[in-house]
Amino acid sequence: MSTTLIEKVPTIKTLNNIATSGLDVFKQNYNIDENSENPDAIVVRSFNMHDMELGDNVKAIARAGAGVNNIPIKKCTEQGVVVFNTPGANANAVKEIVLTSLMASSRNLFAGAAWARTLEGQGDQIGKLVEAGKKNFVGSEIKGKTLGVIGLGAIGALVANDALDLGMDVIGFDPFISVDTAWNLSRNVQRANSIEELYAVSDYITVHVPLTDDTIGMFNEETFKLMKPGVQLFNFSRGGLVNEEDIAIALDSGKVGKFITDFPTENVLKMKNAVAFPHLGASTKESEENCAIMAARQVKQFLETGNIKNSVNFPNANLPYTGKKRVAAFHKNVPNMVGQISSAISDFNLNIADMVNRSRGEYAYTMVDIENDVNGDIIPSLEEKINQINGMITTRII
Numbered sequence: 001m002s003t004t005l006i007e008k009v010p011t012i013k014t015l016n017n018i019a020t021s022g023l024d025v026f027k028q029n030y031n032i033d034e035n036s037e038n039p040d041a042i043v044v045r046s047f048n049m050h051d052m053e054l055g056d057n058v059k060a061i062a063r064a065g066a067g068v069n070n071i072p073i074k075k076c077t078e079q080g081v082v083v084f085n086t087p088g089a090n091a092n093a094v095k096e097i098v099l100t101s102l103m104a105s106s107r108n109l110f111a112g113a114a115w116a117r118t119l120e121g122q123g124d125q126i127g128k129l130v131e132a133g134k135k136n137f138v139g140s141e142i143k144g145k146t147l148g149v150i151g152l153g154a155i156g157a158l159v160a161n162d163a164l165d166l167g168m169d170v171i172g173f174d175p176f177i178s179v180d181t182a183w184n185l186s187r188n189v190q191r192a193n194s195i196e197e198l199y200a201v202s203d204y205i206t207v208h209v210p211l212t213d214d215t216i217g218m219f220n221e222e223t224f225k226l227m228k229p230g231v232q233l234f235n236f237s238r239g240g241l242v243n244e245e246d247i248a249i250a251l252d253s254g255k256v257g258k259f260i261t262d263f264p265t266e267n268v269l270k271m272k273n274a275v276a277f278p279h280l281g282a283s284t285k286e287s288e289e290n291c292a293i294m295a296a297r298q299v300k301q302f303l304e305t306g307n308i309k310n311s312v313n314f315p316n317a318n319l320p321y322t323g324k325k326r327v328a329a330f331h332k333n334v335p336n337m338v339g340q341i342s343s344a345i346s347d348f349n350l351n352i353a354d355m356v357n358r359s360r361g362e363y364a365y366t367m368v369d370i371e372n373d374v375n376g377d378i379i380p381s382l383e384e385k386i387n388q389i390n391g392m393i394t395t396r397i398i
């Protein structure tokens, strides 16, 4: 980072444990302070930020991971705070834990191992007891069975492809599948036209969708009725996708045979045939590093150049940075914003070299590069003038 780009040394606040290799991205010219109350940017994992005050200096929040339901996205957008995530950076870790759990669950390994421990103290009898007791843990092979994958994004697509390699039949459902993922998905993954079609044929169901107002409680009494008796459900996405009261009943009746989840709660821990892990899906050295490095690079690039990659609330925007002054403005997506920004710049007798304007729903982002050398004294006035434009959220001059 050149100090001409940002006059003050920016502070990065960390919430949660962020891999050192990611923090190393900020080694030069940045201050990392987990206690800062008004940092320039925040790097976070699963910390719940909904009740947290965002300081007025915060310009960016990077989620080192995929799910952003722990971040108040609407509030950030209204304040012009860019929220990033790290698409795909932990997908392999989650794929591996899903497939491991699928086989372990199907072979009753969790229950079998727990039972074996109860034999402690039986000395020489253990061998005999094992041979007598193992009939209670006879499992099924996954080969030839049908796996339903709901959500064919970064994780779902990897799970679907590799499950085929394990000899499973795979059916997938994702009405919003991205072009990139569609390209990566094996043609042998059957596409369900409706989620009901997937429920009707799946022996195992794994879910890989974000937790949103549309997906909350999507597994409930009604949907369990549509599934095959004894279906095994794997939830490595978010606890809120499953209605706890309803799955407890479905597990009791055997309608759902097994429930493997990464999200323990008091209720889940009491459920018959449920196995809960302590949110371990992305907990590998590799994925923690991938996520932290990607998150940190995205924040650094944004603070230093205004360029945005992998934001979940503002449009991506890229304009090669030349080192001359750049106006970076977040505003409502309404007519004539670019015109008004341009005329504010020309009021200071400055010429425009290049610009980019991108919109996303109700909001937009404009970067304008100034051709002239800009006298530092006029920057606060130019910033103030642009900020006064009706519909402007926030402006930085970098």
Ligand SMILES: NC(=O)c1ccc[n+]([C@@H]2O[C@H](COP(=O)([O-])OP(=O)(O)OC[C@H]3O[C@@H](n4cnc5c(N)ncnc54)[C@H](O)[C@@H]3O)[C@@H](O)[C@H]2O)c1
Pocket: 065, 066, 067, 068, 087, 088, 090, 091, 094, 150, 151, 152, 153, 154, 155, 156, 173, 174, 175, 176, 177, 178, 181, 208, 209, 210, 211, 214, 215, 236, 237, 238, 262, 279, 280, 281, 282, 283
């Ligand atoms: N357990 C963990 O540690 C862990 C790790 C990573 C991700 N996750 C969770 O997994 C989720 C998925 O991660 P990802 O990296 O695959 O995200 P992704 O954005 O790449 O994929 C999500 C997919 O879900 C699809 N989708 C959205 N709503 C849907 C619906 N109603 N029905 C079917 N498909 C729908 C989208 O079109 C997209 O393709 C994350 O949002 C996060 O909550 C958990």
Ligand SMILES: O=C(O)CC[C@@H](O)C(=O)O
Pocket: 045, 046, 064, 065, 066, 067, 068, 090, 279, 281, 282, 283
């Ligand atoms: O940070 C983690 O360990 C979990 C991340 C995971 O839940 C995600 O959504 O990417």
